[in-house]
Amino acid sequence: MYPASFDYHTPGSVQEAISLLGKLRDDAKLLAGGHSLIPMMKLRLAQPKHLIDLRKVPGLAGIREDGGSIALGAMTTHWQVESSKLLQAKIPVVSDAAGMIGDPQVRNLGTIGGSLAHADPAADMPAVMIALGVEFVIEGARGRRTVKVDDFFKGLMMTAVGPDEILVEIRVPVPPAGSGAAYLKFPHPASRFAVVGVCAALTVDGKGICTKAGVGVTGAGTKAVRAKGVEAGLAGKALDQAAIEAAAAKAADGVDVQADLQGSAEYKSHLLRVHARRAIEAALGRAKGGK
Amino acid sequence: MTLPVKMTINGTNYRHEVEPRMLLVHYIREVVGLTGTHVGCDTSQCGACTIILNGQAVKACNVFAVQADGAQIMTIEGLAKNGQLHPIQEGFWEKHGLQCGFCTPGMIMAVYQLLERYPKPTEAQIRHQLEGNLCRCTGYHNIVKAVQYAAEKMAGR
């Protein structure tokens, strides 16, 4: 409940934050909403010597449409994502998933960028990001670079964001007409993190053939991953029940499922398959419904 | 290292020097001396420390005081105006929405935001929106009733 001492910095620009990161190195942590970091500091599981708070950096929060994408500033809170009319209209699954994170108070301060850069293996949003095929805009001393979601999650709480870089924006492509997506999770009864979570994003053509499938899974393993087997079972197919079930059966393939108090690896693999099927069914319903 | 912070809490301006590591809830309780905001856990599950920070319900145990520099804050002590209970407080009293009272301030502040966002909540919405607040006494039954009372009362205004 009583974090260790640290020095506190409030840079006024991304560049200033980056140069602080460069100078302070491993002793420093970036602070966005703080809802992943501060609990760890209170238990003294994290004891950074410096905190670099991004709250005074202009331009890091907000949701805007930019060409065929919606750009989410890294400091946009989960509540802003949850309640965004733009997202609800264009990519509702992102708002839906944001509304399942933590609890209302957590969503008011926790940020999408902070959460994604923290890369908790049981976080919700990574599965959605994978399914939608987003891109991450990362800024460092040498300028900005863009990283595709498949190259972003590197391992347990590890991402492509370098030690002196900052995640500044997430670009979510607006799905074409005939698309639908759904995120379903099996929440931990206490923490509300995902024991498993599956996001399915589908596009179907006029004949009911799935032209594009994105499926991301979270919770069960050490990092969120793309369920390639499921996607392969969906793309190019007419999605009848048999096809859906066959595809969903691959949901745990390639996931390093971890056993814990919530269940065995076998059980969690099973949950992944069930949630994949249900998410696909829900996504398909929405795709056919026009969203 | 200490840093200056200033904030407005329940309409009063405060200025202090604090260690950066001081949690906002400790600042409010220990430095400012408003002890209505409680601490019930150390992992931001229980919600007993919920306050309104710049218009939004947040868990004050999960914010450093320095992050709230310049903020407008309302705590449980600031909810009743001129001795007049807020309809939410009234609802908790009328419907027996509390027993030991320890979770109550945080619960009420969470409801304050709930009713701002969902003025006519369904029971399911109430229960979902209160998932960040733990109560060990009431089984939530009468808390739901208290929120419904407040919603009706506020709609009638």
Added chain:
Amino acid sequence: MATATGTRLFGAPEKRREDPRFITGRGQYVDDVKLPGMTHAAFVRSPHAHARLKRVDAAPARAVPGVVAVYTALDLKVGALPCGWMLPNIKVPPRPALASGKVRYVGEPVAVVVGETAYAAKDGAEAVRVEYEALPGVSDPRKAHDKGAPQLFDDIPQNQCFYWTIGDKTATEAAFKSAAKVVAQPLRNQRLIPNAIEPRACVASYAPGTGDLTLWVTSQNPHVHRLLMAAFILGIPETKMRVIAPDVGGGFGSKIFVYNEEVVAAWASKALARPVKWTAERRESFLNDAHGRDHVTEVEMAFDRGGKITGLRVKTHANLGAYLSTFAPLIPSYLYGPLLSGVYRIPAIFCEVWGMLTTTAPVDAYRGAGRPEATYLLERTMDRAADDLGVDPAELRRQNLILPFTSGTPYQTPVAFAYDSGNYEPALNRALELSGYAKARREQEEGRKRGRYIGIGVSTYIEACGPAPSAVAGSLGAGAGLWESGQVRVHPTGAVTVYTGSHSHGQGHETTFAQLVADQLGIPMAQVEIVHGDTAQIPFGMGTYGSRSACVGGSAILMSLDKVKAKGRKIAAHLLEANEQDLVFEGGKWSVKGSPGKAKTWGEVSLMAYLAHNLPQGMEPGLEATSFFDPPNFTFPFGAHVAVVEVDAETGQTKLLKYVAVDDVGRVINPMIVDGMVHGGIAQGVGQALWEHGVYSDDGQLLAATMMDYALPKADQLPSYETERTVTPSPVNPLGIKGAGETGTIAATPTVANAVIDALAPFGIAHIDMPLTPDKIWKAVTAARK
């Protein structure tokens, strides 16, 4: 507050008088106490379940800025924490306030750091270096009994603290020999962690000038705290210690006991001549608050051909943790075995309990305390039996119910208790009716055809409340009497202050007791003040647990009210120049029968008691009385609950659809408050059935040690409940109250567990141990499908 004189307040749903301070943030809890010069304590705790303490190096901590002092067991000059309940041949291991020689559970305090701020104290605690030599641990009470299991104490072989039995072994064996059917079920009643939302806390303030020690502490029984600390631990006169339990944020048993931290804080305050505050971090609550339950049990129930129970045999290994908490031995013995008859006629019962020490946190009373364990095994077994016998579980219960006995003649069970009064069938009938039992069964049948798994759970229960007849308690091993005190002081205006030895930490005594007093005296509630929680103000009292406040504490107040009324009557008769027998006391005044104009009000009589200008000859001035009510028997609340659940057989997830509770708690002072307690109890009972588990690894690491891991029930996991009552007054106290604080917790656990297992009946699943988590259900369903 409509409390005009003459209003019938007993039985009215009065809004609570304590609420205005709580809903405005003006409650005063221990952590809100702030004193000049106050320091803060942080504890260094063992990360090992079992280890030899090689060396504690405090020097690095002393160098931390803001650290005032560091103490270890070598510094501390206090006695061991005592155990207040003895059983025959019990072996009581010494429990030091700070570990010495060995640590025996994760979280055991090893050293304390006192700092200028809580942050500095914590910094200091992090800096203390402790060298341990790890030893093997054991968390399971049955494994701890094995030869070769890790030994916690050299002189307690195989970790057996006690062996205790109740009932008639020979008669029970005979019943089983002649049984037509025997149902056997091994089961576990898992460990729970109480988690009152207010963490435990204390502020100790020693005044060097007078030698007075004041301790604010989160206590359910401040006098017991004072007695045990002054007499047994600190060795100071009771008169030099004042214990204040101000607003306390829930207890559920966990705040009955004397813990290490308040002892150390009290001692340190004296050593430093400064106030010392300690407030538990939630993680510390998980590690060091007394846990609840944790039984491993074998049950066998014998039936005759007609489905009548003929015998019950129970063998339980009860986990006591590493040391005996204040009342630990009582819980799995006398609060457990004597409840095994439930509401059923069972001619022969025999119960054996092995009280086991393990390398885990101490286990003691948690809401219900022993009675939930007894009820769970009985009610789970009844469902198993109904299944085996092919009868409806509600019917099996009905045909075994004890017949009504409400005339004051108790029902003698074969396990010591004589129930006070009971009429069990109406509660069962009403619960079935309210839940739409027959319709639910039809829907269940329909649903199963479509792959929906609806389950209906029924449970009856009985509990022993209102502890206790002191002589009985003493004969069973209690180190204290279990009466309660109630003092009534009437002021010259007629206003009344009541001092009760009961303590409210959510129960609403300031309201219910005021209703009782206002009703008796015919004065407005605003004229009544209830004082509790301060040993300097209140005569010795026993505190609040076991649903005893209204029936025992309330009765003590009633006795004092009778005394002041009797004296008031004499004064009124004197003033009215009438015979006492000719006076009627009604609506707050005494009037002469037949001439209602001739009257003296309560206020006038009270004033005269203090003016003393015109009192009956020889009468002392003043108007106050102190009484101690020692009940002649326990009270026995009972009831029947029904739950309807739906299980997603694919994921194992359970949803609670409906919950109906019909309780009989005797007479009720404030139905709104009683309903509230039932609601909260239900949530805790559901929590045990479905989610909560204080799970330790085999070697004693606590794996659910934060609120992120230990699943307390949340609003969105529960439905609204339907509650009703039948009323069978208790003959053992003048108020007819049986007690209502624990009913929900006791009944809800088996009710919901039975409902879940009932939902899984199509899979042939007969039992799963709690908590009935999705993974366990899925595993059972998967195994059944193979």
